[in-house]
Amino acid sequence: MSTSASQSELRLVVLGPRQAGTRPAVCSILGLEDQDSDVGSVPECTKHRGEAAGSQVVVVSSPAWFSSAYDPEERRKHLSSLVALSSPGPHAFLLCVSVNQPSEDEGRALDVLAQMLGPAAVSTYTTILFTHTEELDEDEQLEGYLATWRKDLLEMVARCGDRYHTLESRGGGAEERRAVEELLEKVKEGGTQHFSCPLYQEAEERVKARQVEIVRQRREEEHDSPTDPEDEVTEEEMEAVREEAERSVGGFALELGGIFPSSSVSPSSHAFHGGLWERLVAWIRWLPSLVRRDALMGALVGLFVGGPFGGMVGATVGSVASEVGKRKTEETEKSK
Known part of the structure; x- marks a missing residue:
């Protein structure tokens, strides 16, 4: 990739669990047809180019490496690929967060970005991209919903400099x-400077060195003889092998032990919590006579699940119960 091309394009990194809607988000940004795109169809980082709102846009999408479903080596592989594919650095990290699900994994993603790349990666360069907003009532605005029912998500937004979008x-x-267009305008408001840190600087150096290596290898294959190391490699040759170089570099010194302790929730436990959440929400909707006891219900759920995750789920279930009660009351009054 030439220096001018690197400076003119807008690079975005889309993060989030698959159920949070990362694939539709990437397709929306680039104007791709969801059913025809391979975005998110394979469990590895993907990179797509396109034009949006008059800008050349590169979108890198990553698996949910922050989920407990991945082992340390898988995380290291995904994170290394993410950094290499978005080198020399993204203009924004977009963290997809579903408005109707617990946000434990997404909160962990922010922790990883801050510890691995530095606090500015979260506070200055991350935007929360809310998904599944169709779950809200037609007359309900996202801002009001978050302020009333999902203060846990507002806390996440606050960590990202109060930047969010849908x-x-x-x-x-x-x-x-x-x-x-509005999303890209928000990204550009932060200026034209992309995010950078020592890890991204290392990645860019490795990518450039690998580009030169690939070009020279191809020259030797074409001429069936060694090439002169002093021969200059052109920008056009470098650009032609850029993505191949990005995908072939690795070995970054990622220290993840303190970010992902060995006592992390196991995949089976994580799946159990996800299933429990769905069952609880469905159960609450069928118990209008009990929703006035929402605070007690939330507390009991927190005790049952246990741990920090349980506290978060309990608080959110209490909010859901309150919302159901409020809406049931409004519907009853309207029908009188």
């Missing part, structure tokens, strides 16, 4: 395109 719209294609 690409979902009930108005169809025109409104969705406008939502993408």
Whole structure:
């Protein structure tokens, strides 16, 4: 990739668990057809190029390496690939967060970014991208919902400099395109300087060295003889092998032990918590006579699940119960 091309393009890194809607987010930004795209179809980092709102955009999407479902080596592989593919550094990290699910994994993702790349990666360069907003009532605004029912998500937004957005719209294609334009405008408001840190600087140096190596190897294959190491490698040759070089570099010194302790929740336990959450929400919807005891219900859920995750789930279940009760009351009054 030439220096001018690197400076003119807008690089975005999309993060989040698959169920949080990372694939639709990438497709919306680049104007891809969801069913025809390979975004998120393989369990590895992907890189896509396109044009959006008059800008050349590169979107790197990553598996949920912050989930307890991945072992340390898988995490290291995914993170190394993420850094290499988004080198020399992204203009924004977009963390997809579902408005109707617990946010334990997403909170861990912010912790990893801050510890691995530095606090500015979160406070200055990360935007929360809310998904599944179709779960809200037609007359309910995202801002009001977060302030009333999901203060845990507002705390996450606060960690990211109060930056959040959604690409979902009930108005169809025109409104969705406008939502993408607004997102890119928010990213550009931070200036043209992309994020950088020692790890990204190391990645860029390795990518450039690998580009030169690949070009010279190809020259030797074409001429069937060794090439002169002093021969200059052109920008065009470098750009032609950029992505191949990005995918072939590795070995970054990632210290993840303190970020992902060995006592992390096991995959089976994580799956259990996810299933429990869905069952609890469904159960609450069928118990209108008990929703006035929402605070007690939330506390009991927290005790049952246990640990910090349990406390978070309990608080959120209490909020869901309150919301259900409020809406049941409003529906009853309207029907009188």
